[in-house]
């Protein structure tokens with residue numbers, strides 16, 4: 001059967017890169033995105049323009065909440081794999097605008113799960129987040145760790161989506177993989193993320209706010225490694241008869257459902273990340289040290305050995321190379 005992949009959030013950062021890779025491989029892709037104005041819409045449109053150059057790409061501009069358009073799109077395109085990346089992202093914005101998160105991430109995801117069940121897709125991959133580990137102290141984070149203490153509303157919507165997905169997978173034997181992303185960065189990235197904002201401020205000589213006095217650590221994952229990991233996972237849908245081959249396998253005992261971390265598996269300090277930005281831009285940053293922000297976590301680190309065992313995933317890009325690539329793109333895109 002011909003592979004047909006529907007990607008929600010295709011004009012977003014990760015969705016765009018993934019769609020482009022699949023299109024390059026000759027796979028038929030349908031993108032679904034509302035092109036909302038959470039950040040610069042021009043950036044989303046420019047990503048979309050690149051995708052529209054491919055003959056094997058088609059696109060629907062609509063919200064996940066618009067059930068009629070969603071159903072029409074799915075029924076017409078008939079995807080066998082769905083990669084659901086559309087979401088209201090960002091931890092900080094969820095303090096001010098929680099309703100949007102509820103609508104996009106819970107209701108929107110539920111609409112996707114329901115329609116995926118109806119048309120019997122072979123594999124539904126859903127974007128989750130390392131933020132579901134919340135207040136956990138034990139690192140690296142493993143998929144089998146308890147995730148009961150989210151500290152932001154964004155994280156709570158992501159955890160809820162995991163739970164909704166598991167119930168549908170169990171009830172209707174719908175093969176689902178939840179992918180927990182760890183701070184994804186790179187060219188065509190998200191302007192609301194710290195590294196992007198810092199770059200803009202360094203170039204315009206403005207002060208940057210550094211939370212928790214810089215005592216923060218992130219597992220920064222380069223976009224090409226993320227795309228590579230998702231690509232390798234396409235045909236590795238969990239099945240109800242799969243046996244747990246590995247000690248740390250997060251496979252559900254009652255459903256074709258699995259949770260997978262996808263990170264770079266290295267803990268980098270925020271200050272090292274900033275120093276590298278300064279070096280690449282050849283400019284000193286004016287720093288404004290701030291206390292810890294509500295909803296933030298101090299440290300993230302992924303154990304991605306499960307994904308590695310299942311797919312051979314092997315993140316290759318160290319953060320210095322990744323930042324260099326990002327800066328090159330940034331200077332070129334914004335002249």
Ligand SMILES: NC(=O)c1ccc[n+]([C@@H]2O[C@H](COP(=O)([O-])OP(=O)(O)OC[C@H]3O[C@@H](n4cnc5c(N)ncnc54)[C@H](O)[C@@H]3O)[C@@H](O)[C@H]2O)c1
Pocket residue numbers: 008009010011012013014015032033034035036044062063064065084085086087088089090103104108127128129130180181182183184185190
């Ligand atoms: N980038 C990261 O570091 C990161 C980390 C953890 C999790 N994630 C998750 O990965 C996924 C992709 O993230 P991203 O960084 O590409 O974000 P992004 O904001 O660049 O992309 C999301 C896209 O979804 C679209 N969208 C949002 N709400 C929608 C709705 N209700 N209906 C239709 N379209 C809608 C937006 O217009 C946007 O183009 C999200 O689920 C996000 O929560 C990302």
